[in-house]
Amino acid sequence: MLPEPLQTELKEKIASCEHPRELVIDVLTAIQEHHGHLSDEAVQDAAALFGLTPLEIDELATFYPFLYRQPVGRYVIHVCDSVICWMENGKGLIEHLQKRLGIAMGETTPDGLFTLLPVCCIGYCDRAPAILVNRKVHGPLNPALLDELIDRLQRQARDGEAAS
Amino acid sequence: MSDYPQVLFRNRKPDRIATLAEYRQSGGYEALADAVRNRNPKAIQEELLAAQLLGRGGAGFPSGKKLMTVADDAPFPRYIVCNADEMEPGTFKDRVLIHADPHQLLEGMALAGYAISASVGVIFIRPEYESAARILEREIGLAMGAGCLGKRIFGSGFSFDIVVHRSAGRYICGEGTAQLNALQARRPNPKLPPPYATEKGLWNQPTVQQNVETLCCMPHVIRNGAAWFKALALTPTGAGTKIYGVSGKVRRPGCYELPMGVPLREIIEVHAGGMIDGLRFKTCLPGGASTRFMTEAHLDLAMDFESLKAKGHRLGTGAVMVFDEQTCLVGATLNLIEFFARESCGWCTPCREGLPYVRDLLWRIENGLGEPWFVGALQQMSKHLWHSYCALAPGAASPLESLLTDFPEEVEDHIRHKRCRFSSSAG
Ligand code: SF4
Ligand code: FES
Numbered sequence: 265m266l267p268e269p270l271q272t273e274l275k276e277k278i279a280s281c282e283h284p285r286e287l288v289i290d291v292l293t294a295i296q297e298h299h300g301h302l303s304d305e306a307v308q309d310a311a312a313l314f315g316l317t318p319l320e321i322d323e324l325a326t327f328y329p330f331l332y333r334q335p336v337g338r339y340v341i342h343v344c345d346s347v348i349c350w351m352e353n354g355k356g357l358i359e360h361l362q363k364r365l366g367i368a369m370g371e372t373t374p375d376g377l378f379t380l381l382p383v384c385c386i387g388y389c390d391r392a393p394a395i396l397v398n399r400k401v402h403g404p405l406n407p408a409l410l411d412e413l414i415d416r417l418q419r420q421a422r423d424g425e426a427a428s
Numbered sequence: 429m430s431d432y433p434q435v436l437f438r439n440r441k442p443d444r445i446a447t448l449a450e451y452r453q454s455g456g457y458e459a460l461a462d463a464v465r466n467r468n469p470k471a472i473q474e475e476l477l478a479a480q481l482l483g484r485g486g487a488g489f490p491s492g493k494k495l496m497t498v499a500d501d502a503p504f505p506r507y508i509v510c511n512a513d514e515m516e517p518g519t520f521k522d523r524v525l526i527h528a529d530p531h532q533l534l535e536g537m538a539l540a541g542y543a544i545s546a547s548v549g550v551i552f553i554r555p556e557y558e559s560a561a562r563i564l565e566r567e568i569g570l571a572m573g574a575g576c577l578g579k580r581i582f583g584s585g586f587s588f589d590i591v592v593h594r595s596a597g598r599y600i601c602g603e604g605t606a607q608l609n610a611l612q613a614r615r616p617n618p619k620l621p622p623p624y625a626t627e628k629g630l631w632n633q634p635t636v637q638q639n640v641e642t643l644c645c646m647p648h649v650i651r652n653g654a655a656w657f658k659a660l661a662l663t664p665t666g667a668g669t670k671i672y673g674v675s676g677k678v679r680r681p682g683c684y685e686l687p688m689g690v691p692l693r694e695i696i697e698v699h700a701g702g703m704i705d706g707l708r709f710k711t712c713l714p715g716g717a718s719t720r721f722m723t724e725a726h727l728d729l730a731m732d733f734e735s736l737k738a739k740g741h742r743l744g745t746g747a748v749m750v751f752d753e754q755t756c757l758v759g760a761t762l763n764l765i766e767f768f769a770r771e772s773c774g775w776c777t778p779c780r781e782g783l784p785y786v787r788d789l790l791w792r793i794e795n796g797l798g799e800p801w802f803v804g805a806l807q808q809m810s811k812h813l814w815h816s817y818c819a820l821a822p823g824a825a826s827p828l829e830s831l832l833t834d835f836p837e838e839v840e841d842h843i844r845h846k847r848c849r850f851s852s853s854a855g
Contacts, residue, residue: 288613328596
């Protein structure tokens, strides 16, 4: 279930919009941010908010690469595998990343920190090869810079946990 | 670096976005203020038509004409939709434009809105551009506070609001009809007109969709006039400047604002700094992933819509992707097809079934498993791709056909020797 404050916030937003349907992706994203992903229950919650059927919501939730129907890690790494990044040794970078994290594309590390997903050109071809971490861009990368980035994220997660 | 007039990039800074004050200092919002106070919507449409401002999103349709398609007695409300979903590999100009000078886009949208008496503008933006979306939301607020957007703009009777709509990905959402479906929370499959969006678009109301760069040109056309805009181009058939986004094996990948019709050679060799040391030019795609390869023989062609069309090429988005001698074109085309196959919306058979088949054949050729009959099969499949529901599959056919006709020896070499001789870049 959605927590009361989020539910109220979303309801108010929907009620104030002339064409509530234009908010479906926003609301799905907000629910996803809360739960980490869109479970079957989340799809039903969103459907109820809009008065749509769960199927209508699922048609969208399964269509878009930035909506996750399965659990993902704290850091979702979208690796660009389109032509310019490919030409700049993007493939080697992907292999390096998989080895470093010990997972294949589409998988999440056992500690729940990282999920690896392939993505089409992210529009930073002038900084190829480039990746997104939770939608933030990093590039141009090489294996050494990539390692530094992963180190930093691991540290950040550890320190964050110690602080909280 | 160049003495060409900078129009869209005149306020571009190396490390930050231009502020509202800077935009206004350089003449920003003057066109809008003048339009809403002193000119009627028809005059704006006519100016844009006379300027021959062609859509910069790839299709090159005259933007003035599109605005004129909205009938005088069309119902209200009417909408402007800005397509900021650029997702074609190699294309990043709209992101750079928004990060350089966001108010230019907002003013362009308001002007387009005034030209068709629309009251709302929607910016449809891809999730990878979250920072651009935030910038736009902040600057919209500032523009409203300054009376440049919102209610009764510049004290006139014209009101115009802009909202930012975040997408959650997928290339097909850049296609006009699919984008309208996406905005209305329908599955974003394309839809063949009629009805046209200018008649029944967003929420069944008249809607004009324009690319970011096209809208950014509008304030300048209205402020300086059609003749001035036309004269910016180097070729008689061109008009205005163009943002060429160069990527690949050049020294300085990036976006360059140059006159429409600048020779391809100058873009690559002068502005993008030439090839990286030790590498030789093999080919480039002139306008994103759905254009044909251009070879050394084309380097002196003028880069504008007409000149390229006359030679069987397309300017597309002006995203120049440069490949060197050591890059395998079978591998590159395989990668492009991979993109189109993944991004197919799955609605129609030639695209849904054809692209994976093409991908499979190319993958085998690249990996030393190709047979001579594959070439004929690829040719046949590329013909089927043209019989699809929307332009995605024909777009995919373009680099494929070009590979087969312009670089047949590279394909044959893979098949004959059962391997890729550029193996370091294989994949
Ligand atoms: S060509 Fe491809 S993207 Fe276009 S409608 Fe057909 S399946 Fe969808
Ligand atoms: S090809 Fe990777 S960002 Fe464009």
